[in-house]
Amino acid sequence: MSEFWTAVILGIVEGITEFLPVSSTGHLILATELMGYDAKRWALFNIAIQPGAILAIVVLYWRTFWEVFTGLFKWDAKAVAFTRNLLLAFIPAVVLGLAFGDAIELMLENAVIVAWALIIGGFAILVVERFAKTSDAGGVANISWQRSAMVGVVQCLAMIPGVSRSGATILGAMAMGVDRKTAAEFSFFLALPTLTGATVLQLYKHRSEVSADDMGLLAVGFVVSFFVAWAVVKAFLAVVTRYGFGPFAWYRIIAGVAALVWLEMR
Template identity: 45%
Template sequence: MNIFEVIVLAIIEGLTEFLPVSSTGHMIIASSLMGIQSDDFVKLFTVAIQLGTILSVVVLYWKRFFKSFDFYFKLLAAFIPAVIFGLLFSKKIDELLESPLTVAVSLVLGGIILIFVDLYFKNATLDNADQISYPTAVKIGIFQCLAMIPGISRSGASIVGGMTQKLTRKAAAEFSFFLAVPTMFAATAKKLFDFYKDGHTINSQQLNLLLIGNVIGFVVALIAIKSFIGYLTKYGFRAFGIYRVIVGTIIIILLLSGHSLKII
């Protein structure tokens, strides 16, 4: 990987991680267009730059993270389903990660759901993510597990999960952001552990690339989160749904035309 590729991927990660559009699908297209060859460090990079995006959530909502211990326990309750499902189905998840077609189909189907989701959940009664109950947190966590299917979108699944529990679009999106912190931190920690367990090390050049990627991802995510909340509150999910369908269709067309797409 070179600096240009790092910058592009970091911008994509920062823009798409918290939007319901699937960062995986966008990584596929970008890496394919740039001809990035997948290796152990590239795979580590695409996960480890999530640390920057995690930090953006903590910075934007720092008061919420220091409000009460109850907040942390609710996040833990919502996080546990992902741990259980991840351990039970890790091999199947790895297999799905090798299938660009799975990503494309997931993008299209998820997009169709987002196009109509605002019509189905009109009677939201909870506008404060801090006030959700523990059972509600667990249910949202179960919805997040759907994102283990590549292309579903972690944020999209957890936001829709929140809306099924009577959360407003804003409250559901914010809880999705909060839930991303333990989820993405755990994913990054596991990837780093596996990287070193397999006998790899990070040299100074690779460390610089990780630092650059995280800084860019952090800045872009700050902008994306603030813009997303404002847009979502006013306009809803329809545009994101249409966009997902378009991106998924592009990937399907590329695959049918014989283009080789690899998930990095």
């Protein structure tokens, strides 16, 4: 298979999984293993195409971001609270990402870690869905700064591939009483600084390894992940509102077990 089609496939996987609680990084790692790709060759690509999915959130929620942007100039209370919450949730990832970046990169090459994280995360979702007592938070701006900071701490669990950044933040917020819709939107918005920062850091650290051909492949993955993520996010909230996160939990468990069996048998 040509590298162009490899980039297309990985872009589709990224777009589908980035905002679902199933771990986009984990699925990209498993995809490279399943299709026999060189994991080290595509590890940077898998991170660098994330801004395509991020752009989908910017497009879908452009009114929200515009209101916050213009509101900050007026020091509007909701705009300030919205920005404060995202920054507080973002800081823990910055600290731990810079401190343990090399160790995190090593885990990105381990498909077994991904499989176990999928299984454990699936059961964690079932527990939170069963026992969390949530109420309508009234939007991201209305979440307390304490809860926002704790969501940021929980997000750091997603540095383990297979845990899922969106899953950790959504379920972490729900465990603290935030309703599903607000928790999901908080996760969407928090992806902007978190994933952009991770991408910029990785591209800077590995800038000498990126060739002109690589930039072309990154562009393909970026565009594909944008359109796929745009379609997935539009449907995601409707599914979650009606069915909850249970289907994603069982998918994680089945996928994780299947991955372990395949990794053992190959």
